[in-house]
Amino acid sequence: MLLKDYTLEIFNSKCQPGNQGVHCFAHLKQDVGEALPYVNAVLGGFEYFKDPPTVTFKAHGKIITIYGDKIAVNALKDDTEAEKIVAWLAREINDAWNNRENIEPRYVGSAKPKLIEILKLLPKTNCKKCGAPTCMVFATRLMAGGRGAEDCPEIEGAERINLSNYLSSFNFD
Numbered sequence: 152m153l154l155k156d157y158t159l160e161i162f163n164s165k166c167q168p169g170n171q172g173v174h175c176f177a178h179l180k181q182d183v184g185e186a187l188p189y190v191n192a193v194l195g196g197f198e199y200f201k202d203p204p205t206v207t208f209k210a211h212g213k214i215i216t217i218y219g220d221k222i223a224v225n226a227l228k229d230d231t232e233a234e235k236i237v238a239w240l241a242r243e244i245n246d247a248w249n250n251r252e253n254i255e256p257r258y259v260g261s262a263k264p265k266l267i268e269i270l271k272l273l274p275k276t277n278c279k280k281c282g283a284p285t286c287m288v289f290a291t292r293l294m295a296g297g298r299g300a301e302d303c304p305e306i307e308g309a310e311r312i313n314l315s316n317y318l319s320s321f322n323f324d
Contacts, residue, residue, distance in 0.1 A: 153248040154241050156180040157222075161233050175233040177222040177240070184219030188256030189247035198260040207260075209296055211236055217244070264294050264321050272314040274305040281305075293318060 160176040183190075184204040191199050196206035207216040213236065216223045222240055227233045247254060269290040276286065281302050283289035292298040293314075300306070300314040 152245050153186055154179060154181050154183050154244050157237065157241065159230075159233060159237060161227075161230050172226050172228060173230065173233065175222075175224045175227055175237065177224075177237045179220050179222065182219045183217065183244050183248075186244050186248040186251070187217060187219070188258055189251045189254045190217060190244055191260075192254050192257040193247045194243060195261050196257075197263055199258060201258055211239075215240065262321060264318060266290055266294050268317060269293050269314070272306075272310065272317060273303060274310075276305055278305055296321075 157177045157179045160178060161173050162175075163173055187199075187204040187206045190196070191206045191208075194206070194208050194210065196208040198207040199205070203219055205216060205218050207214065209215070213227065214225050215236075217240065222237060224233065224236055224240075227236070266287075270286065273286045273290060277284075281289050281298070281304065283292060289298065289303065293300075300311050300318060303311070303314070306314065
């Protein structure tokens with residue numbers, strides 16, 4: 152077992168003090184930097200840096216970044232959710248480390264969808280029916296994995312299938 156202990160720091164956003172959610176840092180008592188290429192391979196990070204080792208990915212609807220000595224998790228409902236997600240991450244880190252002989256380490260992030268390619272597949276009507284003020288904003292949300300092709304009421308049939316196919320080639324989980 153690589154990661155044995157950590158302490159949680161749960162706090163409200165300083166940028167948005169009225170926000171209901173909380174953010175969390177798990178300060179790790181052991182350095183997990185060596186495990187991050189294996190964690191990246193298992194969890195499909197969309198960003199990976201070698202020096203210092205850092206992996207960022209989306210899981211459980213949260214953006215999570217693991218550093219050698221810290222884990223950062225955004226937009227949590229409460230302390231209980233923070234504790235649950237960090238405990239899950241500790242298990243994932245330890246499992247990846249314990250099984251590293253069977254995992255091909257990954258030192259790069261996953262490919263991301265390109266904004267311009269998404270825009271080419273949208274109707275560009277800026278109709279606001281999707282809840283976004285413009286197709287550009289909607290495309291940005293699609294690019295981040297926060298929305299899907301089915302959320303655009305202006306496209307259907309082959310156009311929706313083309314957009315779905317393009318987005319499905321990227322890992323958003």
